[in-house]
Amino acid sequence: MTVSAPNARLTTLHRADGSATYSHGGYSILGSVNGPIEVTRRDELPEEAAVEVIVRPSVGVGSPKERHLESIIHSLLRSVILTRKLPRSLIQIVLQVMTLPEESEESMSPTASTCSLPLLPHLLQTALLALLSSALPLSMTFSSILVALSSRDHQDVPTFSPTPQGIRSATSLHVFTFSQRGRCLISESSGTFSFNAYVEAYKVAEKMCTDPVGQDQDEDIMVGLDEPAHNLTSFVRSKVAEKVESEQRWRRNS
Amino acid sequence: MSLTGLVVLPGDPILPSHLPSSSKNPGKALTIGPGLRHIPPTTVTPTTGGALIADDRKPAVWVENNSGRYIPAVGDLVICTVQRGSAEWYYCSITPHTPLATLGNLEFEGANRKNRPNMLPGALVYARIVSAHPNPPHQEPTLTCISPTTQKADGMGPLKGGMVFRVSLGLARRLLMGSKGKLDVLERLAQKGVRFEIAVGRNGVVWVEGQGGDVKTTLAVGRLLQEVDEKVATLEEQGKMVEKVARTLK
Numbered sequence: 413m414t415v416s417a418p419n420a421r422l423t424t425l426h427r428a429d430g431s432a433t434y435s436h437g438g439y440s441i442l443g444s445v446n447g448p449i450e451v452t453r454r455d456e457l458p459e460e461a462a463v464e465v466i467v468r469p470s471v472g473v474g475s476p477k478e479r480h481l482e483s484i485i486h487s488l489l490r491s492v493i494l495t496r497k498l499p500r501s502l503i504q505i506v507l508q509v510m511t512l513p514e515e516s517e518e519s520m521s522p523t524a525s526t527c528s529l530p531l532l533p534h535l536l537q538t539a540l541l542a543l544l545s546s547a548l549p550l551s552m553t554f555s556s557i558l559v560a561l562s563s564r565d566h567q568d569v570p571t572f573s574p575t576p577q578g579i580r581s582a583t584s585l586h587v588f589t590f591s592q593r594g595r596c597l598i599s600e601s602s603g604t605f606s607f608n609a610y611v612e613a614y615k616v617a618e619k620m621c622t623d624p625v626g627q628d629q630d631e632d633i634m635v636g637l638d639e640p641a642h643n644l645t646s647f648v649r650s651k652v653a654e655k656v657e658s659e660q661r662w663r664r665n666s
Numbered sequence: 667m668s669l670t671g672l673v674v675l676p677g678d679p680i681l682p683s684h685l686p687s688s689s690k691n692p693g694k695a696l697t698i699g700p701g702l703r704h705i706p707p708t709t710v711t712p713t714t715g716g717a718l719i720a721d722d723r724k725p726a727v728w729v730e731n732n733s734g735r736y737i738p739a740v741g742d743l744v745i746c747t748v749q750r751g752s753a754e755w756y757y758c759s760i761t762p763h764t765p766l767a768t769l770g771n772l773e774f775e776g777a778n779r780k781n782r783p784n785m786l787p788g789a790l791v792y793a794r795i796v797s798a799h800p801n802p803p804h805q806e807p808t809l810t811c812i813s814p815t816t817q818k819a820d821g822m823g824p825l826k827g828g829m830v831f832r833v834s835l836g837l838a839r840r841l842l843m844g845s846k847g848k849l850d851v852l853e854r855l856a857q858k859g860v861r862f863e864i865a866v867g868r869n870g871v872v873w874v875e876g877q878g879g880d881v882k883t884t885l886a887v888g889r890l891l892q893e894v895d896e897k898v899a900t901l902e903e904q905g906k907m908v909e910k911v912a913r914t915l916k
Contacts, residue, residue, distance in 0.1 A: 430734055446735075448737065544675070544676075545734075547733050551677060552676055645675075652673055653673040655715075655733075656673050656731070659717075660717050662899065664900055
C-alpha cells in the first residue's frame with residue numbers, strides 16, 4: 413500500500429506573520445507563526461528571542477502528550493531559529509491538528525494517551541514551512557520522517573511514513589530529523605529494536621531527508637520500499653519555489 | 667542589474683558564481699543585504715527562503731521575499747499610530763503587539779516648547795526611524811519627523827484625514843523604490859487627472875487622501891493598490907487596472 417505524497421500550502425492565514433497547512437497520509441496540520449512580538453517580562457531573555465510552541469490536538473484540550481511534543485519541537489526550533497538576532501522578543505508558533513487518519517489510534521480514542529511519535533514529524537514539517545513563510549531568520553532547514561520497523565521472517569523491515577495499520581503492527585517506531593546537510597537533529601524511538609536495525613533505519617531516513625543537490629544519488633536503496641521515492645528537502649524547496657514564483661511575478665517583462 | 671532569482675533555503679551553500687562578480691567594480695566591497703549572513707571568513711548563507719538577487723553595479727546581494735512581520739531598521743519611513751503621550755514623548759505603534767516606539771514631542775518641524783503639535787491617541791504620524799535594534803542594541807525604536815539632511819519636515823509629520831490601507835511589505839518597498847519597482851499605477855492615475863495625496867510606510871501601511879477629502883478617490887486609489895498587491899500585477903496589467911478605475915471616477 414502506498415502512502416500519498418505530502419501536500420502543503422504556504423501563507424494560508426492572512427493575519428498571521430507566517431502560516432502553512434501541511435497534509436500527509438491522512439494527517440493535516442495548520443501552523444501559524446507570529447514574531448518577533450512583545451514578550452512578557454517573565455519569559456523575556458536579554459540576549460535572545462523566546463520561542464513558544466503550542467500544539468493543539470484535533471479534539472479536546474492539550475494533555476501531557478501535547479506538552480511532551482511541544483518540548484521536543486521547542487528544543488529543536490530554539491536552535492534552528494537565529495534567536496540572537498531578535499533579542500527580548502517572542503516567537504510564537506501554534507500548531508493545530510486539523511485531521512487525523514481515520515483508522516489511527518488517536519482518532520479512535522483521541523483522549524487516550526497513546527504513543528505520540530506518529531504525529532511528531534508532521535508537526536515539525538508544518539513548523540518549518542510556517543517559519544519559512546514568516547521569513548524569520550533560520551540557520552538551516554530540516555526534514556523529519558517516521559520510520560516503522562516490523563519483523564518479517566526474523567528480519568527488521570523499515571517502512572517510511574507507515575499507515576495506521578503499519579504503525580500498529582510495528583515492533584518499534586523511530587522519528588528522525590535531519591538538516592538539509594545531513595546532520596541528525598532529532599532521534600526519538602519507542603519499542604524494541606536491535607542496534608543494527610536502528611542503524612539501517614537511520615541510514616535510509618538520512619537519504620530521504622537530506623538535500624540531494626550536490627550529492628551522488630543512489631537509487632537502489634529505495635528498491636523494495638512501499639514509499640514512492642521523494643526527497644523531503646526537495647519537497648520544501650519546491651513549496652518555497654512556488655511562493656517565490658508568485659511573489660516575483662512583477663519582475664517579469666510584460 | 668543581474669537578477670539570478672535563484673530559490674534559496676536557509677543554510678544553503680551560496681557558490682561564488684552566484685555572488686556579483688568583482689570584475690565590474692574592482693576594489694568595491696560586497697554588501698550583504700537582508701536575508702543573508704556572513705560567517706567569517708568566506709561563507710555567505712541565506713537565513714530566509716526566497717529569491718537570491720545580485721546587483722553587479724553596487725555590488726550587493728540579498729534574498730527577497732514578501733512575507734513576515736516588519737522589523738524596524740534605521741532610516742525607514744513608517745506610518746505609525748500614537749498610542750499615548752507623556753510630557754516629552756509620544757508612544758507609537760509601528761506593528762501590532764511589539765514594543766512601542768518613542769517619538770519626541772519636539773521632533774517636528776518648527777516645534778518648540780510653546781508651540782508643538784498636539785496628537786491624541788489614535789492619531790497617525792509619518793515618521794523616520796532614527797534608531798532601532800541592533801543600533802543601539804536591545805532598545806525600542808525611536809522616531810523623528812525632521813529630515814536629517816534638510817532639517818525640515820519633508821512630508822513627514824501628523825497625517826490628518828484620509829484613510830489607511832494595509833499592503834504587503836514587498837509592495838510598500840516597491841512603492842518607495844521609484845522606477846526600479848516596476849510600479850507605475852500612481853503616475854498613471856495622476857496622468858488621468860485623479861488628484862490625491864499619498865504616504866507610504868515601509869511597515870506595509872499606505873495612507874491615501876483624495877483631493878479635498880474626496881472619499882470616492884481615496885477608496886479607489888487604496889483599493890487599486892491592494893488589488894495590484896494581491897495579483898502581483900505586471901506593468902501591462904497595472905495599465906488596464908488604472909483605466910478601469912479612472913473610468914469609474916469620471
